[in-house]
Amino acid sequence: MSRSMTGARMVVEALRDQGVDTVFGYPGGAVLPIYDEIFQQNDIKHILVRHEQGAVHMAEGYARSTGKPGVVLVTSGPGATNAVTGLTDALMDSIPLVVLTGQVPTFMIGTDGFQEADTVGITRPCTKHNWLVNDTDSLAETIHRAFHVATAGRPGPVLIDIPKDVQFATGTYLGPKQIAPSRYQPARKGDADAITRLVELIETAERPVFYTGGGVINSGPAASQLLTELVDATGFPVTSTLMGLGAYPASGKSWLGMLGMHGLYEANMAMHGCDLMINLGARFDDRITGRVADFSPGSIKAHVDIDPSSINKVIPVELPILGDVGHVLEDLLKIWKARGRKTSPALQQWWAQIEQWRARDCLAYKPSDKLIKPQHALERLEALTAGRDRYITTEVGQHQMWAAQFLHFEGPNRWMTSGGLGTMGYGLPASIGVQVAHPEALVINVAGDASWLMNMQEMGTAVQFRAPVKQFILNNERLGMVRQWQQLLHGERYSQSWSESLPDFVKLAEAFGCKGRQVHDPADLDDAIREMIDSDVPFILDVLVEKHENCFPMIPSGKPHNEMLLGDEIAADDIGSAIKSDGAVLV
Amino acid sequence: MSALKIERGASSHSAYDLRDYHAAGEERHTLSVIVDNEAGVLARVIGLFSGRGYNIDSLTVAEVDHTGHTSRITVVTRGTPAVIEQIKAQLSRIIPVHEVHDLTVEGASVERELGLFKVVGSGEKRVEALRISDIFRANVVDSTLESFVFEITGAPEKLDAFADLMRPLGLAEVARTGVAALARGH
Ligand SMILES: Cc1cc2nc3c(=O)[nH]c(=O)nc-3n(C[C@H](O)[C@H](O)[C@H](O)COP(=O)(O)OP(=O)(O)OC[C@H]3O[C@@H](n4cnc5c(N)ncnc54)[C@H](O)[C@@H]3O)c2cc1C
Ligand SMILES: Cc1ncc(C[n+]2csc(CCOP(=O)(O)OP(=O)(O)O)c2C)c(N)n1
Numbered sequence: 001m002s003r004s005m006t007g008a009r010m011v012v013e014a015l016r017d018q019g020v021d022t023v024f025g026y027p028g029g030a031v032l033p034i035y036d037e038i039f040q041q042n043d044i045k046h047i048l049v050r051h052e053q054g055a056v057h058m059a060e061g062y063a064r065s066t067g068k069p070g071v072v073l074v075t076s077g078p079g080a081t082n083a084v085t086g087l088t089d090a091l092m093d094s095i096p097l098v099v100l101t102g103q104v105p106t107f108m109i110g111t112d113g114f115q116e117a118d119t120v121g122i123t124r125p126c127t128k129h130n131w132l133v134n135d136t137d138s139l140a141e142t143i144h145r146a147f148h149v150a151t152a153g154r155p156g157p158v159l160i161d162i163p164k165d166v167q168f169a170t171g172t173y174l175g176p177k178q179i180a181p182s183r184y185q186p187a188r189k190g191d192a193d194a195i196t197r198l199v200e201l202i203e204t205a206e207r208p209v210f211y212t213g214g215g216v217i218n219s220g221p222a223a224s225q226l227l228t229e230l231v232d233a234t235g236f237p238v239t240s241t242l243m244g245l246g247a248y249p250a251s252g253k254s255w256l257g258m259l260g261m262h263g264l265y266e267a268n269m270a271m272h273g274c275d276l277m278i279n280l281g282a283r284f285d286d287r288i289t290g291r292v293a294d295f296s297p298g299s300i301k302a303h304v305d306i307d308p309s310s311i312n313k314v315i316p317v318e319l320p321i322l323g324d325v326g327h328v329l330e331d332l333l334k335i336w337k338a339r340g341r342k343t344s345p346a347l348q349q350w351w352a353q354i355e356q357w358r359a360r361d362c363l364a365y366k367p368s369d370k371l372i373k374p375q376h377a378l379e380r381l382e383a384l385t386a387g388r389d390r391y392i393t394t395e396v397g398q399h400q401m402w403a404a405q406f407l408h409f410e411g412p413n414r415w416m417t418s419g420g421l422g423t424m425g426y427g428l429p430a431s432i433g434v435q436v437a438h439p440e441a442l443v444i445n446v447a448g449d450a451s452w453l454m455n456m457q458e459m460g461t462a463v464q465f466r467a468p469v470k471q472f473i474l475n476n477e478r479l480g481m482v483r484q485w486q487q488l489l490h491g492e493r494y495s496q497s498w499s500e501s502l503p504d505f506v507k508l509a510e511a512f513g514c515k516g517r518q519v520h521d522p523a524d525l526d527d528a529i530r531e532m533i534d535s536d537v538p539f540i541l542d543v544l545v546e547k548h549e550n551c552f553p554m555i556p557s558g559k560p561h562n563e564m565l566l567g568d569e570i571a572a573d574d575i576g577s578a579i580k581s582d583g584a585v586l587v
Numbered sequence: 588m589s590a591l592k593i594e595r596g597a598s599s600h601s602a603y604d605l606r607d608y609h610a611a612g613e614e615r616h617t618l619s620v621i622v623d624n625e626a627g628v629l630a631r632v633i634g635l636f637s638g639r640g641y642n643i644d645s646l647t648v649a650e651v652d653h654t655g656h657t658s659r660i661t662v663v664t665r666g667t668p669a670v671i672e673q674i675k676a677q678l679s680r681i682i683p684v685h686e687v688h689d690l691t692v693e694g695a696s697v698e699r700e701l702g703l704f705k706v707v708g709s710g711e712k713r714v715e716a717l718r719i720s721d722i723f724r725a726n727v728v729d730s731t732l733e734s735f736v737f738e739i740t741g742a743p744e745k746l747d748a749f750a751d752l753m754r755p756l757g758l759a760e761v762a763r764t765g766v767a768a769l770a771r772g773h
Contacts, residue, residue, distance in 0.1 A: 120627060125638050129682040132626065149682055184682055309676035312669065 007136040008033035008167040011100065014143040016043050017176050020071050022062060022436055023047070024055040028075025030102025030115060033167040038073075047436055047465055050457035052079050054429040056086020056157075057455070060095045061433030064416045065391055067220055069096040069150045070433065076102045077115030080161075081122065085423060087157045088126040092420025093243060094218055096155035098146050099127075105165035106134055119161045128156030133163070136171030144176045153186030154307040155218055186306055190323030190331060197319055198278070198302050199336045205276035205300075206346035207353075208236045211259065211288075214243030214419070215281015215305060215325050217412045223326035224412040227280065228252065230333055234343050237354055239267035241282050243419045246409030256354070261287045261555050262401040265362035265564055266354055268553075271296050272561035273353070279303040281325040284314040285420070286557075286586075294560035304328045362553045363405055364568055372522050374399060374474045374545040378406035378446070381472060384529050390414065391434045391443045395427035395451030397481040398551040399474040403446040425454030428471065432458060435467035442470070442533060449475040449499050459512040462538040470532050471540040476547045477502060484550050505542035512538070520544035557586035615644065615665045616691040617698060617768045618675065623683035624650045624658040631681050632660055641666060641674050645700075645743070645765035657685065661768050663743075688770065695771040701764045702746040707734045708757030716756040723749050734759070 005013065011034050015023065024047045027035045038046050049055040052074045059070025074083055080101040090097050104113040120132045129149050133139050142160055150158045202208065210231060216223045224247045231238045231254050238248050239259040248255060257264035259271055271277065271288075277299045282288070284303075289295045295315060302319035305311055311320040321328055336342075365375045392407055393416040394400040400417060409415050416434060418426035431445035445452075452473055462469050483497040509516025514537045519528035525543070532541040552567030622628045629648055636643050644663040651659045664674060671689070678687045690696035704725075706716045709732075720727065720737045723745070729736035739749055743766055750761060 121630070124627065124631060125634055154680075183685070307676075307680060309673065309680055311676070313673055313676075316669070 003173045004170055005173050006033065006168060006170050007139050007162065008037045010136070010140045010171070010173050011143065011162070011167070012037045012041055012044065013173055014140050014176075015071060018144065018147045019068070020044055023071045023073050024049055024058040024062070024433065025073030026052050026055060026075065026079060028077075028079050028102065028115070030076035030079075030104060030164050031073060031100075031162075031167075033164065034073060034100070034102070034162075045436075046073075047432075047461065049429070050460050051455065052082035053085050053425065054432075054455050054458040054461065056083050056090065056097065056099065057423075057426050057429035058433030058436070058458075058461075059097050059099075060086065060090050060093075060426070061393060061416050061430030062437045063095050063097060063433075064217070064430075065413050065434040066437045067413060069098050069147060069155075072097060072099040074099070074101055075115065076104055076119065077117045079115075080117055080119040084122060084126060085421075087123055087159065089418055089421040089423045089426060090157035091126050091128065093418065094155050094214060095157065096150040097157035098143075098150050099157060099159045101159060101161050102167070103132070103161045103163040106163045107165065109163065119159070123159050126157075127159045128154075130159040130161065132161045133166055136166050136169040139166060139171065140174045141179045144174075144179055145182060147176075148182050149184060152182075152184060154215075154310075187322060188306070188324040188327045190304065190321040190328035192331065194319060194321045195328060195331050196335055198321065198332060199339060201276050201300060201302065201319070202234060202236075202278075202336060203339070203342040204344055205236075206344050207270075207274045207350045208234075208276040208278065208347075209256075209270045209274040210236055210238040210248075210278050210280060211240075211271060211282055212238060212244045212247050212280045213241040213282025216244050216247040217281075219281065219324055219326040221412055223281075223324075223329060224248070226326060226329035226333060230329060230336075233333075233341065234336075235347060235351075236278075236343075237270055237351070239263070239270065241285065241288060241419070242404055242417060244282060245404060245415045246412045249410040250408035251410060258404050259288060260285075261290070261557075262405065262551055262553065263555075264405070265360050265553055265566065266357035268555065268561040268564060269357045270354055274299045277301045279305075279317070280329070281305060283310045286314070289314060290555045291558050291560045296561070360566070362564075362566055365549075368546065369522055371546045372520065372525055372543055374402050374476070374543075374549055375406055376522065377472075377474060377525060377543050377545060378402050380525050380529055381444070381446075382407050384526065385442065385444070385533065388442050391416070391431075391438065391441055393417065393427045393430040393434060393443070393445045395445070395447040395454075396422045396424045397448040397451055397479070398476075398484060398549070399446055399448045399480070401481075401551045402474070407446075424448075424451035426451075428452060428455050428469075429458045429461075431469040431471075432462050432465070432467050435462075435469050436465065439467075443468075444470040444472050447471055447473045448480055449473055449477060449502055450479045453503075456508070459508075459514065459538060459540075463513045467538065468536050469538050470535065471538070472532065473505060473540065473542050474545050475502070475505070475542050476545050476549070478547055480549075481551070483548070487548075487550070488556070505540050509538075509540040514538040514540070516540040516542065518542040518544065613665045613667055614671060614691070615663065616671050616689055617696065617766060618662045618664060618678070619688040619690050619768060619770075620660040620662065620678055621651075621685040622658050622660055622681075623685070624656045625683055628658070628681075628683045629660070631683070632662070632678065635677055635681065636662075636664070636674075639677065641670065645763075647765040647767050661766055663766050690768050690770055693770060696768050697771055698742055698766050698768040699740055700743050700746055700766050701738065701740045702749070703728070703762045704737045704739065704750065704753055704758060705734060705760040706737065706753050706757045707759045709733055712756045716753060719749075719752050719756075725749065
């Protein structure tokens with residue numbers, strides 16, 4: 001039934017009809033009517049952030065850990081521009097968000113009004129789609145469409161800019177079922193012939209590998225289950241990108257670990273030497289391919305992706321399948337089973353080869369009983385939290401890569417990290433978003449000292465909303481990843497990569513009204529981690545780690561997979577010359 | 588050696604017919620894009636080209652269906668076959684885009700452009716300009732004692748040729764619409 005109401009009321013009504021339970025936001029002049037409506041209801045919880053970038057990352061954490069779109073509400077001008085980094089992050093990582101921004105009244109648009117910014121213009125390249133709503137009658141429809149666009153096909157952030165007069169004016173509210181179906185309906189079923197072709201390849205491949213990505217997570221938990229079934233039934237090795245961790249359980253027998261620049265040796269060698277590569281929802285990112293011309297030279301490549309622009313963008317493939325990875329896996333399994341579940345006997349040799357690569361133990365590091373090695377800290381975190389339904393977020397840098405290497409994920413939606421944009425400052429707010437969605441769960445942000453400072457104001461949000469997030473800071477007093485690159489590529493000239501004047505994180509925790517602890521002795525580490533895990537208030541654990549540890553293995557930029565740098569191969573003195581400078585122009 | 592035998596680019600099942608990605612060299616393609624005629628749609632298309640570093644040789648846009656509120660954008664671009672495929676895929680995922688047609692590969696098409704050419708001069712040159720315009724079947728849409736404005740419609744190359752001939756005869760100003768194009772037949 002359609003009802004008459006103000007635009008501001010419509011916003012709340014439409015969010016409720018879309019099943020939204022939480023909004024992350026920050027008020028200001030251009031959204032006051034909406035905030036007034038939020039005040040007068042109890043269905044939707046509003047999380048007051050400390051900075052709009054934090055709101056967007058929280059919504060990302062909420063979205064990635066629930067599979068539902070995250071919702072953000074901010075004011076015009078600076079509120080909207082502060083959201084831009086988060087929008088870009090969500091676009092790169094295919095995270096569904098609906099961001100509502102206030103705007104100056106329609107009659108003032110274009111006059112450089114107070115807190116006016118061309119929000120749709122600024123955010124056009126960093127949203128999947130955006131709208132400026134000019135009249136109240138189209139507001140409800142636009143919001144419903146926005147939820148559809150954000151979640152259908154390849155998910156992404158959308159933005160609705162709502163001028164203040166549109167919020168005040170009265171119009172007709174339409175519910176989600178009252179609007180005409182959207183023209184935007186990306187195909188979900190894959191082409192049956194192409195899937196059969198893939199089954200034929202699976203039946204005869206001698207050195208196959210599944211290369212899975214964030215698309216499996218995007219597709220929903222069913223896709224992860226189907227993937228696990230297919231991998232276990234075929235016995236094919238499986239690797240994943242940073243974004244896809246957890247889609248196949250790390251304890252599964254076919255798991256090779258993450259691939260790519262800081263991925264595992266066995267995973268990268270398998271990618272390089274395979275004869276059949278089955279890409280499921282991954283996008284051949286440059287952290288994966290290394291030098292494109294030498295990428296997996298002898299393989300037939302199949303690519304299942306819902307976005308036509310992902311296919312053949314970087315690596316030309318022989319067998320593209322356009323569709324939702326969950327649907328395609330379902331059909332694939334059916335056909336493969338119906339044809340007799342065949343695989344090649346040569347698979348055994350392939351595994352024997354992989355085991356040899358695995359025996360290389362590429363994650364080995366020099367242990368220490370005097371200093372906490374960051375890898376060791378993560379191994380202990382893993383050991384002390386294993387078996388718990390645990391959510392991990394990260395910041396960006398070495399600690400992020402170590403977390404991906406040393407923590408194990410048994411299911412999807414448990415790992416939130418900024419992959420495509422690599423946004424320092426993502427992890428703390430994301431952890432709050434996850435915790436808000438899962439109040440009882442153990443949520444840990446694995447952080448570096450420098451990244452953590454970028455959005456540390458959000459500790460206030462965590463304390464206010466009793467979100468007992470655990471901040472696990474691997475403190476090397478360095479911009480560690482930058483320092484590593486300077487060591488490898490810039491003659492060990494450590495230009496501006498020191499964290500000077502770091503705050504006392506324990507006092508900082510106290511100042512925010514939560515708990516903190518510092519640990520530097522490996523002997524105290526377990527106890528400190530336990531205290532952190534058991535805390536029922538937000539907790540900052542400042543882990544002082546080895547300052548100049550490098551993150552290996554590493555495929556230097558511009559190198560192929562089979563030219564990885566392994567940590568124990570490089571003598572400390574040679575590190576500066578380990579990479580030839582031709583890769584230095586790449587990032 | 589692999590037991591698998593499949594030719595590169597052999598997939599005929601995909602809507603995204605694989606072309607030879609290893610072919611070097613750029614091609615010129617005319618793309619016809621049907622979009623919702625809504626605020627900002629042109630900015631989305633142009634932003635895509637500038638943001639991803641694609642070329643625009645020419646671009647025209649106008650509403651073509653007033654009841655359905657759709658516009659046709661005709662964009663002439665150039666790039667390697669892989670880039671052209673990527674441009675089409677990227678265009679197709681813009682939400683207000685209904686259809687993307689590559690007129691260069693989808694069979695025969697007609698391309699037309701309209702140009703206005705102001706030629707200033709007197710005496711012999713003026714006479715010559717008028718004579719050539721006749722050969723090109725240009726219309727004189729404005730004339731003074733010292734100038735003509737010629738209107739000419741045709742393929743872009745025809746307009747180029749006309750401009751080349753007029754240059755020594757006093758070509759002063761040019762306005763061109765860019766290419767409008769449609770597939771032939773139905
Ligand atoms: C410091 C740093 C280092 C990094 N090092 C590495 C590294 O060593 N290894 C690594 O893997 N990454 C690394 N990354 C991350 C990297 O930059 C990319 O973000 C990541 O590799 C991309 O993951 P993806 O290919 O799974 O794609 P995503 O960005 O997750 O994209 C998902 C793909 O799946 C498709 N898709 C979405 N939904 C569906 C669906 N329902 N069905 C089918 N397809 C779908 C999308 O169209 C898209 O093509 C690093 C990042 C940082 C910041
Ligand atoms: C917003 C932002 N600015 C700059 C960078 C470049 N950058 C990547 S990693 C890094 C250092 C991160 O240091 P820290 O958070 O302490 O983590 P560590 O690498 O030491 O583990 C920098 C500056 C970035 N990714 N994001």
